[in-house]
Amino acid sequence: MTHNIYLMYPRTINKKTLCIALQLVGKNGGLHYGKLRKHYLTNSILEKIGVDPESYCSIRIFNMEQTAKIIEEMDLNPADFEEEKGNAA
Numbered sequence: 001m002t003h004n005i006y007l008m009y010p011r012t013i014n015k016k017t018l019c020i021a022l023q024l025v026g027k028n029g030g031l032h033y034g035k036l037r038k039h040y041l042t043n044s045i046l047e048k049i050g051v052d053p054e055s056y057c058s059i060r061i062f063n064m065e066q067t068a069k070i071i072e073e074m075d076l077n078p079a080d081f082e083e084e085k086g087n088a089a
Helices: 003-008 015-021 033-040 043-049 064-073
Strands: none
Touching: 015 033, 043 064
């Protein structure tokens, strides 16, 4: 993987952005972070993106490398994040 791959993705994403892209939003607008962790950011995915399961809770924003790997590993469409791109921080 070359550094140019990062140009295809948003610079960074956060857990909120992932919940919205994966439609993990409740009827009242609350985000289902537990479902994100249990069904999407499993220990296997965390290992592939280089995040220790114990440190996952303290991560708010994934770095550029983690963002690219999450999108690739979860086979997500980078266009799903364009709307949230400016709000990732």
